[in-house]
Amino acid sequence: MIRLKKILYAWISKKFMGGCSHYNDLRVRKSCRSKEQARDVFAAANVPHAQGLIFLNPFKAIKFAKEVGFPLVIKPNVSGFSRGSYFPIENVRQLWRAIFLAKLWWPYTVVEQYLQGNNYRVVVANGQVMSVLQRYAPFVTGDGIASIDQLIDRENAIREQMNLYPCISPLQKGQQTLKFLAKSGYNLTTVPNLNQQVLLFYRISLAPGGVVEVIDKETIPAVNQTLFKNVLQRFDANILGIDVIMEKGISTDYRQQKCIFLEVNSRPYLHMHAFPRYGEAEDLSIHFAQLEKLNIQQTDTY
Structure with missing residues (x-):
């Protein structure tokens, strides 16, 4: 049975978790596995959640x-x-x-x-806020001249020039995009107004063309940083990717706005932190060096 679990976990890791970290032991990973578990911990720690x-x-x-x-x-x-x-x-x-x-x-x-607001991935490791990304659903910004079709081509060319592929995906023009645009009365020939932002899909994910922006950690209030560190401590983890939505933004005290912690990721996808569409990629080598020194048990067991 143990051998079977290892084979299954190896397949899951290869199929779905390429680029994900491996710095938590099996006990921690089990405690973070479901949304229900995370919500229970949030409630016990008075962390705002949905x-x-x-x-x-x-x-x-x-x-x-x-x-x-x-x-x-x-x-x-x-x-x-x-x-x-x-x-x-x-x-x-x-x-x-x-x-x-x-x-x-x-x-x-x-x-x-x-909650409609600003969506963040906050990575906390070894008791420190390691990196913060703001995440965006796929979109284009109009110039009053180009069609959505042309804007998609233009954005994809920029992503290619920035060498964001294959971590970041290109914007799509398939049925998924066409159906989503149609809900707003748009199609690929629509010409958005100057500075008009047009969503191409609702999901904040890299696969359909979503992107990330590096957030300067110095802009995050101490009270917010303490909250993120407390979540890491509550799960007794070495590293966590914390997903949170903040109505006004992460640079505002979480107590002064609507805020929802969504879930925690015991194997956060760290690869995307090196490929931001906006902002400069951070040098996280110091954090990785500390994590690599850890003696992690049962990394090959689900």
């Missing part, structure tokens, strides 16, 4: 929506890279569809309140 529940029966999610209201987010209880996540969900029809699609990834599903 009201939500885990469900197998879809009617529990419908009842939750009636009690809490929209917008909501649906996501598998166990997943990564935003796979199977759907947001913002604004009505019951969208909710039913999202439940069905999310359950293709995992039978137990999360429904949570959704």
Whole structure:
């Protein structure tokens, strides 16, 4: 059985976790595996988080929506890279569809309140804030002249010149993009106004063309940094990738704004920190040197 688990984990790591870190032991990784576990820890530590529940029966999610209201987010209880996540969900029809699609990834599903705001990945390691990225869904910015089709080509050319591939993906023009644009009455021939930002997909993920921006850690208030460090301590981890949404932004005291901690990642994808679309990639070698000195147990066991 142990040998089988190692083979399975090796396959999972190769298929889905290329570029992810390996600096936590099995005990920590198990404690971070589901959204429910993270939410329980957040609640115990008074860390702001979304009201939500885990469900197998879809009617529990419908009842939750009636009690809490929209917008909501649906996501598998166990997943990564935003796979199977759907947001913002604004009505019951969208909710039913999202439940069905999310359950293709995992039978137990999360429904949570959704906050429109600034989305961050905060990596905390060895008791320090190691790196902070702001994450963006795929988009183009209009100039009043070029069509969305031309703007996509222009942006993809910039990404290629910056050598962001294959870590960052090109913007897409397929059915996924066309359907999403159509919801706003747009198509590839639409000419956005000057400085108008047009979303090409809702998901904040690298696969459909999302990008990241390096945030200067010096701009983050001490109270916010302390909160992130406390989360690392609560999970007794060497490193965590913490996903958080802040209404006003990470440079504002979290107590003075709406703020939702989403989940923690015990094997954060660190490769993307070297390939920001905006800002300068940081030299994280000091942090990596410290992490490499750790004696991690059961790295090959899921």
